[in-house]
Amino acid sequence: MGWPVVIAANGRGIPVTESPNGTPYEIATNGYGTPVVFVDKGGLPVSSVLPVWAAGASQAWDFTAGRYYNSAAVPTDTHGQTINADDAAGAYSAFAPNTLVRTSRGLQTTPSYTQFATNPQAPANQTISLATTGTYTLWIEGTGSVAVAANTAVGSGFGSASAGAPVVFAISTGGTVDLTVTGSPTLVQVINKGFVLPPVYSAMTVTGNQQVISGLGTQLAGGVAGFVKVDLRAIENFKIFLQLYTSLTDRVFIDFGSAGGPRWSGFLGGVSQGSGAISDAAFRQTGTATIAFAVTDNVRLLRVVGDVQRSDPGKAMPPISNLAIGGDGTSGNNNSYQFTKQLVLIYGTPSRPINQALFDAVYAKAEQAHAAAA
DSSP states (O other): OOOOEEOOOOSSOOOTTBOTTSOBOEEEOOSSSOOEEEEOTTSOBGGGOOOGGGTTOSEEEETTTTEEESSOOOOEEEOSSOEEEEOTTSOEEEEOTTSOOEETTEEEEOOOEEEOOSSTTSOOOEEEEEOSOEEEEEEEEESSEEEEEESSOEEEOOEEEBTTBOEEEEEEEOEEEEEEEESOEEEEEEESSSSOOOOOSSSEEEOOOEEEEOOOHHHHTTOEEEEEEEEEEEOOTTOEEEEEEEETTEEEEEEEOTTSSEEEEEEETTEEEEEEOOOOGGGOSSEEEEEEEEEETTEEEEEETTSOOEEOOSOOOOOOOEEEESSOSSOSTTBOEEEEEEEEEEEOBTTBOSSHHHHHHHHHHHHHHHHSOO
16 A cells, blocks of 8 residues: 555664664564554564663663663773773773773773783793782683792792683782793783783783763762672772762762672762661672662662662762762772673652662662673
8 A cells, every 4th residue: 555664763773673682673564554663572663672671761871782872971981001801702802092991791890900921922931020019810821831939029829820720829028939831821911919800911000991971960960870780800898889979089989898798988078978888798709790779868779689778878969970980980099890781870850859769660670680691
C-alpha cells in the first residue's frame, strides 16, 4: 500500500541491528501494511532504547562500550606520559599523553608509580638502586624467571618471579638490589607498589591519570545519586574511588578506609567532615564491585551491591561542580587502580529530590548493572 518504512535512529551511530545493551532488534509488523519500525525486544523504539541499568538516569556512561547517554560528556584524561592498558582479551595498547585511557575493560585509572629495571623489554642481569624504603613488586612476562636479591639494600621477601607469579618484597634500608635472569623472559618490571601495574617500557615514573567530568555545577546543585561499577585491580588505604568537588578544600568522596571498605569522606572550607558509611571489610577485595551512592545536604548514603546500606547523615554539602573518577582529579597521588565500567548519575531536583526512596531505586539499577556481563 506504499506505507513508508520508518527506521528510528538514536543519534549515536549505533547500528540498527544492535541496541545499546547488545539485544538484537526485531522488526515490528502486524502484516496489514502498517509502517515498519525497528524496536528492541522489549518493544521500545530504537530512539528510546537505553541499557536497562541506565533507564531513568539523568546521564549515564558505558565505558566498556564507549557509549554515553543523555548528552553525557566524555571525561577529560590528563596524563603526562604514555599509559598502557589491557583490553578484555588481555592485550595491551598504548595511550598517548592526555588521551582517554579506555579499552573494552572500561576506563583505566592508575596511581603514580616508578619502574626501576633498565631495558625492561630485553631482560638481563643488572643491579638497580632502590633508595626509598617501602614495598616493591617484581613481575615478568615470558618463560623463565627473574630473581631479586639484596646487594647493599636491606629488606625482606626477596625471591624469584615467573610469569603470573610476582614477588612482593620490602626495602627497610635503601641501597641496591641484584636482578638475575634465568631462561627467556620477554619483560621485567620492578615497581614501587605492592601489586602489578600496567607495564612501562623504560626506567621512569608514570604519573597517575586525572579523569574528570567538569562543568556540572548547575546539575549538582540539588545533590546527586547514582552508582558506579568497577573492576578493582588493587586497593590501597585512603585511595579515592569517586570524588565530587570544586577544589581540594570543598569536596566529598568515596575512598577505601583502613577499617573497612568504601566510605564517604569530605571537606568543607578546608575543614574535614570526617568519614563514615564504611562498607564491610569483605568488600575490600579485587574484582568487580558496584556501589550505589547518594549525597546532598545532611544525606550521605552508600551501598555496595550484596552488602547492607550505610548512612552518614548530618553533614552539609560542600559546593561541587566536577566529578573525578578513580582519584581526586588534581594529581595521581590519591588514585586507585581500577577500570570503571559504568557510571550513572541522577541529579536532584525539586520534583525528584535526593532521598531514601530515590536511593532504593538507584540500588535496584545497580543490582541490574552488577549482574550484567560487561
